Amino acid sequence: MKPRPARWQHWTAGLALLLGAATIGANTRPQADSDNLPPQGRALFDRYAEATDGGRASRAPYPLQRLLERIRRDLDPDGRGGGLSTVLIPLGRSLQRHAAEPGQYFRYPRAVIAVTGGPPAAASPATPYLKDRLYLGFHEKAETLEIISYNPTAGRFEFQVADDYRPGGSARLRYANRALCLACHQNAAPIFSRQSWDESSANPRIAAALGAAADDFYRLAWRAGVDIPNAIDQATSRANLLPLATALWQQACGAGAAGRNCRGQLLRLALRQRLAGGVAPSLELPGVQAELVGPLLEQWQKRWPDGIPVGNPELPNRQPFAGLAPDAPTPTGAALEQAADISAAFDPLALRPPLEIWPVAASTISRLVAVLADGFSTADAARLEAALPASTANNAVLALDCHPLRREARVDLSCTGQGTTLSARLTVRGGGLAGGTIDRIAFADGTLLHGLPLIATAGSARTLSIDGDRRDSFGARPMRLDVEADFSHARLGLRDELAALDEAVGRIDKTLLDRPPQREVLLPALLAALGQPVAPVATPASYPPPYSEPPPAPAEARVSEALRPFVRRCGLCHASKERFPPPFMAGDEAAISARLGGCAERIAYRLAMWSVPAAARSKTPMPPAAVLPDARFAESTDLAAMRRHVSDILAARPAPLSPE
Template identity: 45%
Template structure:
């Protein structure tokens, strides 16, 4: 759909690499850099968009109108305290989407495309079972097309779904449907969102674009569109994270595959364990040394990696080159002429999403460091609220072994009961010698504490009546150079006495979660003796660390056992599904399992179902049907449906499109660097590499040249003109 300023952008054909890895321009295409399209309808489950807005059982749409109402419904699932409320919105008047011409290029600034992406988390206290939309939901709206283009994640299928909503206008019944994936993946080679690189000069964050938008005086649906580059940057970053979800799923399924089912399940269980530890420790648990201690994951993963991807696993590039639509306007005039707008709306080959993109990088799969990349990507499947719920459950269990024993009995969990029987959480202490000073008004105490093996604490405590009411640890480093960084220090509810002096007790906090060491221990508290009135600072600070992750390990082991026994499929050879993992883990940790989400009742449908055809194609039209039929046979204006209808209709539409079709076909004969436009079929299409050598190429060219000759147009003259000046291909929806 777009490009991701598209979200469905493309113009044609199937999307698997050719057998020899070559493309139409002769350049090698690395294995794994392009995803095959797969079926248009979900092979399992439904998209997040359907889960939020699918039709009721009676078929009535739940899709709000106008567009700001839809955005508000999405925003209700997010933490409003985040930048942009967690929902980033930009206007793109002259972009690279299929729908970019819907308003006519002259009116592009009066009717810009609106692009919205969920870039934020749900509230930290969101209940278990909440929808997780971050990086997983992208919606674009074009008023003139009366359409929404949607990319959203489907966890049951382990893929992003591409959807169109037509007839999205006031007083109408919206018509949602799943889009033609072959068409979408012609640009979305990564089968996920794509977006421009900085500095996002097509968007409303660009000063020239913003000035032209403001000059119209239009309210643009009341959206807060005036902003800096932080908003498109957030979308770009979200698309980059989304790009790794497919890689993580591939490694989850194929990287942990094994003839021995027990070994495969053990590999996925260990990957899950490390992914959750990665999140609980803010990414510090997965050093290469620590990963090497986990042979259940690293050894089979790297062995499979070398076998399946001997040249490494190519990571597709979700970024498009930045494009400045008005780079050629002389003197910076605020309003280009109509002809200039038409010219600047044209997408040169260098900026076209259809052009092949080299992989972003290649993960070689030769060391534990590559396993760490997998673990980090896998950890993104869990929301901030998911991790907070696990963290809270662990804190309760470690604070009350009796409660843990009771919960273990309720769950019939003897392993957890054994842990609770005096061995739930081992405790250790770290002592630091402190120096410091009070401010002249005695309102703040600055501490600098050091201990053995490089431990360090630098903190600022806010004082009231001699007692600290809170503060900040600006630097916290534990033995072994475990740099935790800055954390908030919250005063504990209780205070205790030590050697006759009252002790100030603080709980380290980071975003409402427990602060943990790289090894996973919770820093339960920091005790600081209250300084005497005539003392500059206390002599000693003590950190109490609790090893409380054992219950989580037990819960993961039980999930592996349930999978092997057939009571669960959470760790089987299926996509990683948050909805299959979290309820079991949280229940074992004593948190009530969320109710399963209600399934979308209405059956999924195609946005553009293939039309039945009476009889075979005439011989002269068969090459067009073979080469263009997957994307140009639907009743659509974008891309033009010139193969829709009866033979005479098709002949008439091809004749009307002949100038532009000949131009795009001719690009196949030029090297990539010499192409002003991308060729057709698109370079990413499965058949593009062989097209220039096929008999269809000269047959199609000859027919188009004959049609132009009937209008006294020389092919050489057509190819010499700028593409934007050629007769538009107006074949559209019926």
């Protein structure tokens, strides 16, 4: 369900309340540095930080390859790219996009790296689960490494920056100005372009220009097709739902014993889906309707009667060289600078509507369960599967009538029986079954399974074992297929051992369900309940204390009346000591006045955009709509006062307004 544009800010406000995202506006207090720090727990990236200054501070490992080598140790080496997906973006939309001016964009592109692979197959619960949860942005010219990583204890993404990230630099790690980050990351999570990712190194023209500018970019595997940015895009789409799922886990089930029962059922279903190869479990399983579906829908209807807004991680695809003939040379000079300019339609600061609205319906519960299931890795699922006692498994056999179609060395089967249909291709060799594939099984519960490999069984010419972890929605897994000699009948053997998993969920400490769903906490508890205790995952004691720069914005009382609207509306983002965004609000009143004078044309132009219809804007208005607490800023006294002030500055030196 898509919201109407007129309701964008209504939905954005609802999303902020749901996720606990900070909003900025005229009535908000100056931001404390504690607002940037995790309310509890730490960012996953802190595991890779190095202690400095006697353990009182931390730094990001340098150079970049050294950092990536450390991260790779926690990833499956057999995964694509060793678990890392990398693109280079020379003409991008990040805060550092101006660092390579003028004209050095292809020599100094921004590297974007996402963890898109899981941990090794033998990973223990102590191995961090980084897939979809860790993103790096490195710009050599800006000497900056930006990090977005998940904080499982707090159930949110954290934004960090390593400043002075260069040879001989301090690479000091700090938690970033969260309000500044959320102006673009309006979903409080990673963002990325929609396909076809034409501003990235997947674009052949971009790749050719990058290759001509430098032989090597930090030894990164950046030469690839659209499959790599597609992997990053899919990762950010999954990551986008993590904070939402945590918020619903904590807020939607309610409190007390009923709330714990509700969350227990969510965990039960999530684990079933993870151990079923992604097949959604039935909401008709015992206890689910009474303890989960009914209470959850009742709570949702009370709290979110209009539906649950889902944050939008998608930026419109941008083609920097749109309209350029394929055989035309890549622009240089002023034409290249024009191509690097970001119009309002492509600006991450532009207010984005929710990606969708989750309705108050049982289908939404299944979507929530799917997100929670992704909180456990493939290695976690295998460890839990191995811990399930075979003695408690429930075995069943479905009798099927089949119609064979004989081919040379192959028999195609079409079978039905007991509400189930099956299509398979069997390889015949020496009078026995040598293997094959089940193309499709449709179970009576509506579950569809495709592409199940059939493997010959030693000592039995008519029995094939079924490879894979997929199950029907009630937990039954196809294990074997017995086929009669004339292929007219078959028996499908099923096994369901998930009752033991349900019992394990019921035995864990119920207070664990009061926290955000943390794989590092829940997995050891589940394994212990299954009779395979493992050591609890401990937070490393060597973590330096988290650090964030104190907010430099001056108090309103210390500046003149004319500057106070700028302090309220611009100070949180533009009062830092950094180059990006422009620090025109840094320093005392005299310094602010001087910088406002130097930036007056650009500020006036951006303020004027509030009077232009959204579809006709050449640039995003400032302050960005995404950080304003109300939809009436265009009629506010603050905007009028700011426009008067810059108009007074310009009155003595008239000049045409320009976007930058």
